[in-house]
Amino acid sequence: MVEELDQRKRRILQAIIQEHIISASPIGSRTLAKKYSLDVSPATIRNEMADLEDMGYLEQPHTSAGRVPSDKGYRYYVDKLLRREEQDVNGIVKNIEELYQNLQNVQDIISNMAKMLSNMTHYTALVSEPKSQVSRLKKVELMQLEDNSLLLVFVTDTGMVNNKIINLGQNLSLRKISYLNKYLSDKLENKLLADLDVDYLNSLEKELLSRLDLSLELFNQFYNEFEGAFEPGSVKVYLGGTSYILEQPEFNDLKRLKKMLKVLDQEEMLSKIINSISGSGLEIKIGQENDVEDIKNCSLVVATYYISNRAVGKIGVIGPTRMEYPRVISSVDIISDILGNLISKASG
Amino acid sequence: MVEELDQRKRRILQAIIQEHIISASPIGSRTLAKKYSLDVSPATIRNEMADLEDMGYLEQPHTSAGRVPSDKGYRYYVDKLLRREEQDVNGIVKNIEELYQNLQNVQDIISNMAKMLSNMTHYTALVSEPKSQVSRLKKVELMQLEDNSLLLVFVTDTGMVNNKIINLGQNLSLRKISYLNKYLSDKLENKLLADLDVDYLNSLEKELLSRLDLSLELFNQFYNEFEGAFEPGSVKVYLGGTSYILEQPEFNDLKRLKKMLKVLDQEEMLSKIINSISGSGLEIKIGQENDVEDIKNCSLVVATYYISNRAVGKIGVIGPTRMEYPRVISSVDIISDILGNLISKASG
DNA sequence: TTTTAGCACTCGGCAAACGAGAGTGCTAAC
DNA sequence: GTTAGCACTCTCGTTTGCCGAGTGCTAAAA
Incomplete structure (x- = not known):
């Protein structure tokens, strides 16, 4: 399937792709001969093209x-013809990081990086929140707001802060709240969220019910909110630069x-798209290679970002298959790095 | 400028608008005579139209x-020809409220209501967060996360929960934190956010610095985050059903x-748009009446929503001037009600 | 055997031409 | 004041013809 191409074919394929990325229209043998010094006549090029x-x-x-390059053509280009420019990016990374250092909130960081990436690449950017499965719970706390409402706050080591207001029928004494807080702290903090499954939470409930005469309602609410926030499907996906797709002639x-x-x-679609990328490094899906039906004429360049060496989320761009891969790849690379670093710093 | 029109002109204007709302194309005298029993010939209608x-x-x-109706035509239609259907909506309101009762989080409520409204009207919905100026601070608390990071949580009586992670160079003893919490509680809770201005916060800072030997850094960070979250311009605007504009022929x-x-x-644009509506009830801006240049061919139907009788935010739809006003108006009315109620309930 | 020049052919895109349809304004009759 | 009739206008969809870019094939050249 993926034969080796001889030198001349490679050069021609590369030239066609380069030209097509610029012009967005079919490339003929004549133009190619004129613009690229291939040292052969259009006729020869025609034969090779055939x-x-x-x-x-x-x-x-x-x-x-x-x-026009096919998906396979782009795939060959990306795999074999593209020499990834190992540019010296340390300076850039430092600069951007400093620029955004004052962002403390993970959500802000993510949406800013989505914007940044889309501005750099001129394609639409997608970023998924740190996923909960690999996060540890750093802090759980219930605060009393009013007589019968509590605020539940939980913080993960990936910097995600969630909060829910819980309304109770009943009034809860401060003593009970403080007991609860200690108990929950003990039982939940530092646990991997993936381990906080239904069984575990159920066992907690039983224990708690026997020790405090809590109404079931509190625990149910608590439980729902808590579980809801961490369920696998619920990772939000942030978008940046939607309007850039308008600039692409393929969407005219x-x-x-x-x-x-x-x-x-x-949102479900976005989540499907970005979750369809399974690898741990930078991955490229070209056209038909995409699982999601509706984007089979698009390419996806997605990298994984890391927080303290754990793969926690994805960041990438989506655009037409005719994409400026070299530029996009290095941008995604850079920004995924920065994103991980910023979140790490912000979440202590 | 706004003359009274005689009976026949009114009927004709109304018929043209109704027809145009359906067909989205110019209406001729013939079609009008055929479809509406105006009991006059096309020629007469032509004269009236002229x-x-x-x-x-x-x-x-x-x-x-x-x-085609002009902006002025629509304005007349909306003001004089439209009899607002005082439909019995109590049932609907109840139903929807029950349906969404489990939403506890203001952001979720808002984004769900944006979706709901856009689905009902088939136009794009805009909703602004409760604005901070009229909110009271219900709860401020600092929680220790790790040795040198704190989580600042504050809750307003409009149900907005904000949190920021604050990184310090220095370690803060639990005693100091608890002192701080009590102090901040005393000084800030139940205050109107509008009153927490620079002067007031500055005076707190001085007092605090003299009592605890806090590094200035903490207060600065605290201060920045705190102020940033509440500054007037920073109200988020939620969008629902962006893709509905695609269904409008005027955007073909x-x-x-x-x-x-x-x-x-x-985002700034959205904020500008929704903040350009100043009234306290349901307001309609038609075409040129809009302040924002880029939407001068659109209409806006916006209502204010209330939490415990304070006007806290706006909710509405944006679409072509050829809008189904009656349906949209009642939908916006209903949903703004529901939105206020849901938030009120959720925030205790 | 490989490359190239030449040539006939194909197709999309664009512009001009055209007719149908819908609608108007005006005039004159009702 | 209302209506019928008519000439006129303008859009829109279709057709037509042409240009340009590009191809594939064949035969000659290297």
């Missing part, structure tokens, strides 16, 4: 149009544009 | 097209669509 098409690296929108078609915007409008 | 155009209630996209034009989407992509 070969490349047979092999599946190029496509022809219709007879007598130029050629109204129907396509609508489809795309609808996808970006649905 | 009059209405002279008066500014109608517009003609070009000679020999039908007429790519250029217009792009412009609109760009507006909705910018």
Whole structure:
């Protein structure tokens, strides 16, 4: 399937892709010969192009149009032709980090990084919140707000702070609250969230009920809120620069544009998209390689970001398959680094 | 400017608007005569239409097209021709409220109501968070997270919960924290946020510095976070159903669509839009009446929502001037009610 | 055997031309 | 004051024809 191409074919394929990334339209043999010093005539290029098409690296929108790279073509380009520029980015990273150092709140950091990334790449950026499964609970506390309402606050070591107001029918004495806090602290803090499953929480409930005469209601509410906040599906996805898709000529078609915007409008969809990337490093999905039906004409460049060496979330961009991969790849790389660092710092 | 129209003109204007709201295209005298039993011939209608155009209630996209209502026409329609259906909505309100009763978190409530409203109206919904100026601080508390980081939590009586992680260079003893909590509680709780201005906070700082030998750093951070969260400009605006604008034929034009989407992509813009509505009840801005340049071909239907009788935020929809006003108005009315109630309940 | 020049052919896109349809304004009759 | 009739206007969709870019093939050149 993935044959080796000879030198000339590689150069031609690369030239076509480069040209197409700029022009967004089919590339003909003539233009190619003129703009790139391939030292062969258009006719020869034509023959090579026909070969490349047979092999599946190029496509022809219709007879007598130029050629357009196929998904396979892009895949080859990304895997074999792209030399990742090991640019010296330390300076950049430092600069951006300093610029955003005053952001203390994880949500703010994420949405700012989404914006940053989209501005750098001119594509729409996607970032998922740190996922709860690999987070540890750092702090749980109930605070009394009013006679019959409590505020439940919990903080994870990935810096996520959640809070819920719990309304009770009943009044809870300060003593009981303080007892509860100590108890919950003991039983929950420093635990991996993945371990706080239904069974474990149930066992806590029983124990608590026997020790304090708490109404079941409190625990139910507590339980719901608590569980709800951490369930796997509930990771939020942040979007940045939605309007950049408008700049892409492939979405000048109204129907396509609508489809795309609808996808970006649905949170479940976004979550599906970004969770379809399973790897731990930087991953690229090109066109048909995507699992999600509605983005099979898009490419995804996604990196994992880390907090104290744990893979906690994803950050990436989505755009047309005709994407400026080199630039995008290094941007995603950089920003994923920065994101991890900023969150680490902010969450102590 | 706003003359009285005779009976026949009113009926014709109303018919044109109704028809245009359905068809989204210019209405001719013939169609009107056929579909509405106006008991006059097309020729007569033509004469009336010419009059209405002279008066500014109608517009003609070009000679020999039908007429289209102008902003002024819609204004007249909304003010004089629309009889607000005093439908019995108590049942609906109850139902929806029950449906969403389990939402405890103000942000969730808001974003759900934005979705709900957009689904009901099929236009894009805008909702602003409860504004801080009219909120009272219900609870302030510092919790220790780790040796040198604190979590600052504050809750307003409008149910907004804010939290910030504060990193200190220095370690703070539990005694000091508890002293601080008591002090801040004393000085800040139950105060109107509008009163917590720079002067007041400065005076606190001085007092605190003299009593505890707190590093200035803590207070600075505290102060920044605290102030930042409450500053007037920082009210978030929630969007619901962005993709509904895609269904409006007036945005089938790519250029217009792009412009609109760009507006909705910018948070400051949204904030400007929704804050341009100053009234306390339900307000309608039609086309040119809007202050914000980029939405001068849109209409806005916005209501204020209340928490314990204080006007705290706005909720509304944005769509083409050709809007289904009656339906939209009652939907916005209902949902603004529900929103206020839900938040009131959730925040105790 | 590989490369190239030449040539006929194909197709999309654009602009001009055209007719149908919907609508108007005006005039004159009712 | 209302209506019928008519000439006129303008948009929109369709058709037509043409240009340009590009291809594939063949035969000649290297």
